[in-house]
Each structure stands twice: as C-alpha cells, then as structure tokens.
Amino acid sequence: MGKYILKRLLYVFVVLILLTFILYNVYSLVPQNRAYTDAKTEVNAMKNMLKPSEIDAKFDELYLKYQRMYGTDTDNKIVRYLRWVGVWPFYDGHCNGLLQGNFGYSWEERAEVVTIIGDPMKNTLFLNLFVTVIALGITIPLGIRCAVKRGSVLDKTVQVVTIVGYSLPIFIFCIFFIFIFCSVLHWLPPSGMKTPGSNYTGWKWFWDRVYYMILPIITLTFSSLAYMTRLTRTAMLDALSMDCIRTARAKGVRERTVIYSHAWRNALIPIITVVIGWFLGLFSGSMITESMFALNGMGTLFLKSMRTADYDVIMLIECFYVFIGLIGNLITDLVYGLVDPRVRVNK
C-alpha cells in the first residue's frame, strides 16, 4: 500500500506541474506588461525633473529594473514559470514564488492575493461541505430505496424528476427559487451575506448568517440531488444483481442485511468515486450560485476578477480548482484501494 500511495503522489505531482505550466502559459498570453506600465507611470511622475534627453534613458533603466523585479527579463517561458513557482532565482539571486508564499498581487484590490482570498475560500468551503452533507443525506437513502423497489411508482417518479433535475442549468434553479421564496413568498432574502448595516456577534451573527445562507444551500442541494440519486440507484442495482446477493437471499439472510450490508458495500465503490468528483465539481458549480446570491465566495471573486482582468487572482483560484481536483482524484484512488482489495493487488 505504501508503494502504491507513493506512486499516486508522484503522479499527482507531475500532473500538477503540467497543468499549472499550461495555465501559466495561457495566462501569460494576456497582452499586459506590468513592468512597462510601472516604468511609464514613474517616468511620467518624474517628467518635470528630467531633461527631455534623459527621459528615454531613465525609462529604459526603470523598465529593466521592473522587469527584473517581476521576473520578466527573460523570454524563456520555462524560466518564468519556475520563477513563479519559486524554484528559480530572480535577478537579485532570491527566489520569490509560490513556494516562498508569494501568491501574486491583486491590482484591482491593491492587496496581496492571499489576503483577499481567505474569506471567500472559507465561505465557499463552508457552503460546499454543508451542501454535500445534506445532499448525500437525502440522495443515498432515496437511491437505495429506488433500487430496491425497482419499477415502483416511487422509482418511476424519481427517474423522471431526476432527469429534469440534471438537465437544468443551475442558474434556472437560482432564478426559480429566488422567484418562489423571495418574490412570491417573501420568506428569504434574495442576496447578500448578512442584514445590511447589522453588526451582530455570537449567536445572533450565526442565525443571521444562516438566514442568508438558506436559499443558496437549498438551491445548490436541490440541483445536485438528481445526479447523485441516479448514481446511487444504478450502483445499487448493479450490486443487487450480483450472484452473492442471490446466494445470501437463498441462505435466508434477512432482506435488511442483504441490502445494507451485502449490496450496499458493493455499491459503495462506484459511489465513492463519483461522490468525490462531484464534490469537486461543486466548487466550480457553486460559482454561479454564489454570484447569483451575491455571496462573498471564491466563485464571485473569480468572476469579478475576470471582469476586471485581475489575472493573479484568477490564476490562483484556477490553480486551487486544479489542486482540489487532483487531491480529490488521489483520495478517490486511495479510498478505492482501501475498499476494493483488488485494486491494491493489481498495481
């Protein structure tokens, strides 16, 4: 098992490097030259103190200085990438990249990216974990029930409803729920994170937060029910048609035990794989929901940064998504190995 984990880790590492390299190069296509802008601004500020003949020379000097500072004094894409990661020294001989804790600078917010990404990340994580727990709590029992009672009215209804569920884009759910709960019933606020102007602490803060989070959570949960229910149902059906189940039934094992112990364990394997993938999909999926409900989450930040062309922020969030995805794959593989002994033996 140790060797297997090591192998997977190595693989994840390689893929991560590959992907970040691709991303880095995609973003370096953006026609922006920070060194040039900075040098130009500084020269313009000093214009009055300089003789006209000196301006060009001063600009060149500053331009070079800034290029060295930002690490863009070379056209070598690989060197630039390595500098960004933090394993290749800048002109002054020091490394200053991701590994050194330099995650970039947001030009829109005039702050380090690390400082502005903290809160949204917390919110997004909270939202997604919450939704996952609720969604799994609903879908797994429902899926099992549908599989066991195959062909029943419940099963057929769920089949149709879930097709509807996963065919709809999430923003239609958002619009629909806002219309129902905010415009018609006036039960819940349509957007925001807290009551405007309020400054609650303790429990009051918590309940206020919950009040504002209910609708996003409902929307996200609802939109993710369909897929998981269908998946659980299919996995359970496959498991129930296995020979061991027939044997167990023939032996006279109680139906409950057959379903929850024998069949469910077998069904778990495909479910785990997809649950993790689906959980990661939620992160990018919650983007639309967050922006719709004006939640201060990573998705909102991502969209905002894209509108303002704040590429350091976008880059970091994108890397985060990729990283989360890879970690998810790793966990899937490891859990797979734990649950299904065959996988371990094969590799």
Add this chain to the structure above:
Amino acid sequence: MEKKKGIGNWFRRLLFPGKELKEVADQQLTEKDVIEITSPGKQVAQKFFRNKLAIGALVVVFLMFCFVIFAPKFMKNYSDSYTEITQKNVPPTLTMMSVPAKMQEEGIKSIDGYGSFTLGLSNAGNVYIWGATQINTSGIDIGDIPQEVLDANILYAAAGIDHCIAIDDQGKIYGWGNNRLGQYGYSPEAEDDPSIVVMPQELHDNGIPNVNDIKKLTCGWQCTAILMNDGTLYIWGNMHTYANLENFVEKQGLVDIDFTLNYIVGLDKKGQTIFSGLRKMYEDVREDTLVGPTTKIKDFVKAHGKKIVGIEATSNSVVLMMADNTLGYVGDLPLEAVGMPKLSEGEYFLPNTISAGTYHIVGITNKGNVYSWGGNHFGQATVPKKVASIKVDESYKVFSGAFQNYLVDGNGKLVDKWGLNGYIFGTDTYGADEFQRIANGGLMTMTIGAVAVIIEIIIGIIIGCIAGYCGGWVDILLMRIAEVVGNIPLLPFALALSALLAQVNMSATMRIFILMCIIGVLGWTGIAYMLRAQILLARESEYVLAAKSMGVRETRIAIKHILPNVLSVILVQITLGFASCMLTESSMSYLGFGVQYPQPTWGNMLNAATNSTVIKNYWWQWVFTSLFLSITTICINIVGDALRDALDPKSSSKE
C-alpha cells in the same frame, strides 16, 4: 434448403438478417416453439419505441429543432440589435388592437397611443384603454381608469408613455397613470422638484376656462401639452425627457404642437419654419419619406404654398403639411421604412386626416384612398387589402396608435385595424420581441451545442480508438493526457479562456466559433474513456476471439463486430453530450463570458434575470426562455437515457 444466390439475396440478408434464420426455424420447429428472432438493431429500436416517454421526448426535440431552424426564416423583420425604447418590458399580450366592443357601440371619437397601451374616446364621452397597461415596476395599471373619469363626459383624451390626460365638458382636467415625475396634475411636491415643469395651479383648480377653445391636447413621454385656439399653451411634465421643454413654457402664439421622442415641435402662425427653440434643428426637408434630396426648409416652404399649415410628429421625424396640400418630412425615418405612396394626378392627403404613430404615418386622400407608410416593422405601414379596396368618403377617419392604425367610418364604427397586436412572449429590457429572440437564440444555442459536441466526438473517437486499439504505452500515454484534460475544471477554465480571447480583437462569428472549440476541446475525455473501454471489451470478447480463430480479417472484425458495439456508445454520447454542451454554453453566456449581447442565445437572454427586480416584475423575460432551454435539454436527456437503456443488453435481462 436450397441455397439462394445473387446480389438481391445478399441485400436481403444485409437488411433482414433474421429472416433466413427464421425460415430455417419455421421448417424445423412446430408452431408453438417458434421464437421470433430479430436483429439487434431492430431489437433496440423496438425497445426504444416501447418507451412512451422517450417517444414523446423525441417528438418534442424534433419540434424544437424545426422551430429554431424554420421559425427565424419567417421573421423577416428580425435583427439582433433591434431596440425600441417605447416598447420596453411589455408583458405578453395580444390585445394591443382589441378595441373594446362597448366603445365600438358608442361610436369611436378618437384613438391615441404613444407607448404600449392605446387610449380611446367614444362619442358618448367615455374613455377606454387597451393593450399592455401595466406600467413597469411601479405597480400602476393604467387600465384602472379613475371613477371620476368614468363618470364625467370626456371631450378630449390623450395618452403618453405612462400616463393619460382627459378633459371633460366642464374643462376639468383628469390625469391617471404614473405621476412620479409630474405627468399629470398639480401637486405641492412637484413644485419643489427642479426636474418637473409643474402644471399651472389655476389650471388644476379651475380647469380650462372655455372647453370649446381647445385646439389640441397631446401627450408625449411623461409630458402633456394643451394648445388653445388663441395660441395659449399649457405644458407640463418631466423636464429631462424633452431637452427643449423650457422653451415652450412661456411660448405664445403657436397653432400646432407635437412630441417626437426627444423634442417638442411647434408651429407658429407664420408657418415658415418649425419652432423647437433649438438652433439648426429640422432644417433639411425631404419631399419623399426616404431617399429624396433634401432642401432647406426656407426654399421648401416657398415652393409649396408659402406656408406650413400643420405638423404631425413621429418618434424621430416631423411631417409638414403644406398649404398646397403636399407633405414634407424632416428628420429620419427608419431604414426599412416603406416609402410614401405614389398619388395619382390631383390626389392629395386631407390634412386633418393625417395621423402619425411612432414610426409610421397614415392618412386619407381626397379620392378616398387610405395609405399608411413609414416604419413597417410590425406591418403598420401595410394597408390591408380590404381597406385598400374600399372607397372611403370624407366622413371616415383614420387614427394611429403607437404601432397600430384604426380606420373608422362616419358613424364611429371601426372598419378595420392593422399594425402591431402585441407580443406573445412580451419584450425584453431593450424592447425587442422575446419570441423572435427565443427562436433566433435557440438556433445559436443549438448550433453551438451541436458543433461543440461534434468536436468533442471527433477528438474522443480518435483518441479513444487509438488508445483502445493500440494498447500498450500509447494507451497509457493517451489516457494520462485524458486524465490531465479531465482534471481541468471545465466551467472556470472555459470562462477564463473566453475572457482572455475577449481581449483579442475579432469578429463576433469568430468568437462564437472559438467558444465552440473551447467547449469541445475541454469535454472529449468522457467519450474517449468510454470508447476505449468498449473497444477493449469487444476485443477481449468471445465472439471476436471466435471470429479471429476462424481467420476473419482484422478490418472485417473491426467493422462487423467492434463497430456496432462502439456505435451505440457514440450515439448515446452524442445525445447526452449535446445537452451538456448546450448547458455549458448557456452557463457561460449567462455569466456574460460566452456569446455577447446583440447576438441572442438562451443563456445570455437569461442574463437579464440576474436581479430580483427583473425576476419578480418581468417574469416573462425569464420564464419562456428558461422553459425552452429546460424542455429542450430535458427531452434530449430523456432520449439519450432511453437510447442507453435500449442499447444496454443488461437492462432487458434485469426486467
């Protein structure tokens, strides 16, 4: 059994492979032992068509395809960037020309319209309102005519964009509708508001001194003017909608006045030029509505009877009625407008019959012909055959609403009406017809989905087949690549790429094409995986092994045994992938990073519904689009699902 030969038999076996076996079976077995043998393809089809839901879905998908492909062909007037400020946020209605029956009974006296509703006045002094009467988000329904107006004997009535003004036989002035910007009546609050020209208080308190002296009552965009025979002008309303409103406040001695969209135009007693209080406005006159050369207004007046006797204003042009009964035009008419009709010798328009809508003009000639010309977007400048064929006498009147025409005979009976009768799905925030945009947007959404899924399938087939067929290190390498691509979060990455490409200067078509490529290139991994697995499975299967051991050639195995298995997977993937590509495109456009505004898609049409005000008040702007998008994707998914079930041999054994 004799062996049949020849090409005909070969075809027969190709198309009905089960038949031969059945013949054998028939010969050997007694009747009760016979089991119908059907080919796998037929079996799949049978199973698919047994699923009623799937058939329903298939029909809906087919209809949807037909709708988006053919419906835009019938929308000759459609253009992506069409906007109409007076028709913003109109709810679904088809009643814009529904003149109330009671009003027709009482006899039609006058009809007036400026925005989305039309106001009618009957000979019995009652007012009626029809059309889209809900005024934006204010919650005001202009169709709720105040009781005092219903009780009074109204002599004059006019409609503005969101208010109505009526004057009764006592000279009392009534107003209803939106009053936020002083559209009607006097109020102390309006007096303090610098952006409002207030109705004179004595007019409000005492009414018009002599009702019979009223020459004209007309309303514009949140603005009202009453012109008296002696040249006295009462004018009030929102100062910001008309840049030259101030010039008219103290103006005396006008003989005619009207509102265009942005300016007020007046005519004084001399009738030499149009008074607007602004310099260099309305100086170039055309004799024809569209193409004729322009002449200076001074020369034009000299040439045509030396006097302008009346004016009528459309949204952006003014019709001049000259003393010699010719017409002149200043300003612009829309490009697709119908030119002025060619009149026969000695025929001219009766000046008091000419009436102007938002873009069109309608009038009756002295020879009894009714013509309408100008903007024809809603068919308002196309006179119906029935009207064109009848000779009307001098007692006939013709009225124009905003985009409608009503021909009324001498007894006040409605003869015919033509023009815009409403929007089945309402209009959007720019005033464009939602139905037309849904049809055209659907075409775009489906095209993008289809092209993206084709790109997906092609890449997926190539990579999946190579990986499955070659195996070994090629397989490992390709699958690792697929894993890397599959790990890229689709939506954020597609959004970011699209945003990046937005900075490059390129045409809209190019952008859309690149959008399709982005969606396709990021989404092929699922298909590749599945194909590879299918090919591997088929290669290892007993029947392929059997074929191999019988010495069947490799290509024949690939085509005859592996391809049918793989085809089914591809078919299912195309169906499901099509829906998911449409969803991706919609999500991107919805967020504003896909297809951009003037070009409609179902996604970016829903972009309007990003705030709760629109969601609540303008439900038609999202309900219909969401319905079309939802129904299409749901049905495609149902078809794909049923197809998968039908193709899955396991699913039948389980049943």
